Amino acid sequence: MLSNLTFVVSNKTCVKDPIKSELGKRILLESINLLDEIGLEHFTFRKLAKSIGSTEASIYRYFENKHKLLLYLVNWYWGWLENKILVETHHLRSNYVKLETVIELLASPIEQDPTIEYINEEKLYQIIIAEGAKAYLVKEVDEDNSEGLFLGYKGLCSIIANFILAINPKYKHSHSLASTIVETCHNQIFFSQHLPKLTDLKEDDHSTLKDFVLHLTAATIH
Amino acid sequence: MLSNLTFVVSNKTCVKDPIKSELGKRILLESINLLDEIGLEHFTFRKLAKSIGSTEASIYRYFENKHKLLLYLVNWYWGWLENKILVETHHLRSNYVKLETVIELLASPIEQDPTIEYINEEKLYQIIIAEGAKAYLVKEVDEDNSEGLFLGYKGLCSIIANFILAINPKYKHSHSLASTIVETCHNQIFFSQHLPKLTDLKEDDHSTLKDFVLHLTAATIH
Amino acid sequence: MLSNLTFVVSNKTCVKDPIKSELGKRILLESINLLDEIGLEHFTFRKLAKSIGSTEASIYRYFENKHKLLLYLVNWYWGWLENKILVETHHLRSNYVKLETVIELLASPIEQDPTIEYINEEKLYQIIIAEGAKAYLVKEVDEDNSEGLFLGYKGLCSIIANFILAINPKYKHSHSLASTIVETCHNQIFFSQHLPKLTDLKEDDHSTLKDFVLHLTAATIH
Amino acid sequence: MLSNLTFVVSNKTCVKDPIKSELGKRILLESINLLDEIGLEHFTFRKLAKSIGSTEASIYRYFENKHKLLLYLVNWYWGWLENKILVETHHLRSNYVKLETVIELLASPIEQDPTIEYINEEKLYQIIIAEGAKAYLVKEVDEDNSEGLFLGYKGLCSIIANFILAINPKYKHSHSLASTIVETCHNQIFFSQHLPKLTDLKEDDHSTLKDFVLHLTAATIH
């Protein structure tokens, strides 16, 4: 059986892999806390350094800048999700149930994994929702892309697209639908939290989210 | 008949309405150029001041900060769109055709309006796509929301949701679907430009986008 | 008659002309003090700001970086010298006496000009000797040159070269000799101060310097 | 007969002689590459460490700082030149021809010596021209001098001065002329490469340089 840890984050996002040292793990832990607390715009390496009781220079040994740090976290999430999807679907027969499982996973908060003490999954999920799009909504997107920094997202969409095509091989927009599903899951939760007029979900109502996305997906494919 | 100019941008976004003075219009014109060129993160009032041949202090007379300026532009777009939708749909009988018209408008670039010389619609559309989400993906979203800075987006979604409900009054997720349509139109174009693996559209292929979103919407409602 | 002030420093070296404001003049005054005291390598805008009781940001309104500030000072010197040469030679008949006058000026410290209170000529002269060459001995020299930042030096050499050619129109290396004269005057004083084994001058012996350079020049031309 | 290798670099410039280990030689090799490529101001031990695939700490075992490293290289050049001069002149009878030989050597690029694989003579020559003066144009010059870090230059000038005096024992400025010859050879090449208005040489025209300096020297002595 596949384990929860069968994934690695693209190391192009970091100068040095943070999970390989105590300081690195503290950087991850505290950057998640801080990003969740103050948001990407207010987040600085200075503040992060202070909150981990270290220095900016030390953080620079791990990440070039805060954008790369965000990309690391976002890639971690994509990797975690892809892995989770594979683990939860590989034994399933029905393609439809597979896709349902994917949407279930996407529409739910990440589960806590007590064996990984340097990632707070709950907060990371909030960061993905509130800051995730900023990983690609930057002028440097093409450059980042050519460095392979979005492979995680692409991999994830590719898997979802394949599930879609397994159900309906003639559907023309499998990749678009896949990315729409992913983005919608995040957006609708954000709207439920902050702009309720833009959604029908109650705050953090993952169950309704799942209904909405599942229905939308199923209807669209057929 | 409704005119193209029957909308006003919420003046909470600005200290002083920029369209009421020459300098204000130059601020709008050049901020669109600059945002399109360098992106929100690299955009500063200093650079803007330089490119309009004025000073930062002068810009502060119009906008508190760059976030408010972005909100102004985004609201302008939402207002323009709402107005355009009303103009283009009020004479239509079929609710389905009305919704189709909305998606057509959302999936197309803004048309140039030669009578408004201080807005470059083409560039503004690019800004909406690349920076629009940053208008709400900020820690200050609740504060901004309570100041009414997202009324434009809400109004737009409300109209779309009403069209949806007119077709199928029993559909449970009209607002979620409305915001999903809007976001998807922007995201898919961005992906087509920068992350093609996440979409099936060719770069800026608005026609395919329309097909994708229209089919998704129609299937979902029924 | 020509006045002492018939020269302007190329304004490409500064963002804003420092002699046009009180703060600007204080920047000049104190940068000369500080450069003389601690040398270019140890000189920073932070230290300069502290010594003028202002901030780095304020200094940046005048000079892009310390290299540009050095170029400003060096250009001031070149301009001063060119002007001085013109003033002191234009009434002379003998070409030989003209050249002699030039060398006399080059081999002597700048005179104090009590009307210019923001330049300490004595210290500036020391800076030229100890740091002047660093104005061009940089990787950015070609870029700086194409921006016209060395026009002062070129103008000075051109004048000297013309005096040389007036004496011996057939001399093939007038520009090389001109720049050699200038560089030698500075180098020999530096050596007399710090590396006496490399010169025959006693420390700051401008009289012997003049003899040396004058003889070298005269012998070479004929 | 004197060999090409009868010289040692003053070991005061280094903590540990780099030619005595593989890493040391790599440090020399790559520091020459890097200095030539990016210049002294942009050169750091961090960059050097990266380009030799080692660490800053390792470089500190050889050199205290980049200034000492520059002094090492400059001394290597002075030592090489002194040695070369002795080798090429000791068999000559005519004092004039000896001086001519010296100028020929000074005015020519260093020859490649295939037996010394850790020094790229061609690049070192460029470094001498562009950075050499910075070895002494520093606030620490007196300190460095009292540690004997300029013995190489002094030795070189002493030899040249002796040749001058052998031709004309009554010439008063033999050391000044010697250092002027050395500096002029470097300056004129630099000017020919970057500030052509300050010289009559075509770029890297060592032949004309030789003519210029030889004539200047000969005329001055007599």
Next chain:
DNA sequence: CATGAATGAGGCTTCATTCAT
């Protein structure tokens, strides 16, 4: 109303160096 001048604060980044292995 618009602008020019100035600046406090802090962002981002690198340097030079040390310590432990």
Next chain:
DNA sequence: GATGAATGAAGCCTCATTCAT
């Protein structure tokens, strides 16, 4: 002897903002 990790200090620069005119 060489290296990997860490960091204090500082460098360089820009931002957002205010004040006086």
